[in-house]
Amino acid sequence: MASQVLTRLADTSPDKIFSMPTKGTPKTFMQITKPRIPTHSASARTVKRRSMEMHSARDAISMGESSALLRRELDYLDEAEKQKLLQQAGIVCKIGPQDALAIKADLGVP
Numbered sequence: 001m002a003s004q005v006l007t008r009l010a011d012t013s014p015d016k017i018f019s020m021p022t023k024g025t026p027k028t029f030m031q032i033t034k035p036r037i038p039t040h041s042a043s044a045r046t047v048k049r050r051s052m053e054m055h056s057a058r059d060a061i062s063m064g065e066s067s068a069l070l071r072r073e074l075d076y077l078d079e080a081e082k083q084k085l086l087q088q089a090g091i092v093c094k095i096g097p098q099d100a101l102a103i104k105a106d107l108g109v110p
Contacts, residue, residue: 007031017060030057 006029009018016031032053039047055066062069074082086093095103104110 015056017056028060030060032057 009029012018017028019026019028033050035042035050037046039050042050058066058069077085
């Protein structure tokens with residue numbers, strides 16, 4: 001019964017986000033689709049839709065500062081996972097030997 005009411009309320013909102021008053025802070029609800037298959041097996045269209053859904057959710061909970069929230073989320077990943085993401089995105093960081101030496105000197109690393 002409650003899920004039907006929430007679904008109807010979400011369907012009336014163009015961005016699938018709606019708020020309900022409470023005694024304190026109003027509660028905000030957002031409809032998020034439950035996936036049936038993992039993202040790596042999904043079509044490009046489905047992955048794009050999921051990405052847009054996550055962006056909308058991140059934007060809603062960060063009050064418009066979704067990039068700041070995304071940076072904080074990346075802090076929770078371990079180094080190996082960060083490197084894997086960079087490789088998948090095709091981002092390569094090349095530091096020449098002279099620049100590496102200058103960075104070490106600036107940081108006080110022997």
